[in-house]
Amino acid sequence: MLIEHRGRKPVVADSAYVAPSATLCGAVVLGEGTRVLHGAVLTAEDGEVSVGENTVVMEHALVRGRSAHPALIGDAVMVGPHAHVNGAVLRDEVFVATGASLFPGAVVEAGGEVRINAVVQVNSRVEAGVVVPIGWIAVGDPARLLSPERHEEIWAVQRELDFPGTVYGVDRGTSMREIMAVQSEFYGSHRQDTVLGHEGL
Numbered sequence: 001m002l003i004e005h006r007g008r009k010p011v012v013a014d015s016a017y018v019a020p021s022a023t024l025c026g027a028v029v030l031g032e033g034t035r036v037l038h039g040a041v042l043t044a045e046d047g048e049v050s051v052g053e054n055t056v057v058m059e060h061a062l063v064r065g066r067s068a069h070p071a072l073i074g075d076a077v078m079v080g081p082h083a084h085v086n087g088a089v090l091r092d093e094v095f096v097a098t099g100a101s102l103f104p105g106a107v108v109e110a111g112g113e114v115r116i117n118a119v120v121q122v123n124s125r126v127e128a129g130v131v132v133p134i135g136w137i138a139v140g141d142p143a144r145l146l147s148p149e150r151h152e153e154i155w156a157v158q159r160e161l162d163f164p165g166t167v168y169g170v171d172r173g174t175s176m177r178e179i180m181a182v183q184s185e186f187y188g189s190h191r192q193d194t195v196l197g198h199e200g201l
Helices: 151-161 163-168 176-192
Strands: 002-004 023-025 028-030 041-044 049-051 062-065 071-073 084-086 137-139 144-146 194-197
Touching: 023 028, 028 041, 041 049, 049 062, 062 071, 071 084, 137 151, 144 151, 151 163, 163 176
Parallel strands: 002 023, 023 041, 028 049, 041 062, 049 071, 062 084
Antiparallel strands: 002 194, 137 144
């Protein structure tokens, strides 16, 4: 399904494939040979989503781009089922496994791997060829790789990466009521979307 959002329409290369139950919303660009499988959502909110050549976005993955943090995915990348790529950059030949989560400002350099249910925190950079193990957290620039039970060590780094400021544009300690009022307004722009159907696919 193609949807125009904020006046921008998805652009799909002739040799790309988008499954009938997948959604491309707004300023999404797919390169040649790219495949977006069933239930996947690529949504360019007020930024963009750009996907290179011969990349596969598997079932039920979410790729979101924002103005300050576009989602930029290179060539020959695998984005696994149920993965969450939010405002992150994936260089060429990156592997993102099932259930992995990457947050705004995250970068995975060429050939890096983010394995099942692993997390790359905001403003963190996984260096080229590095593997984030199953369920582990990559945090910092360059990223330290820590197992989830090392929460205090993770938090010591994560606290300085400014998740609230990066993701919501607010100071730490801002109430959820205030954050969600702004988020509700922001996502309310989808009420003006135009469904284009599957034209050109």
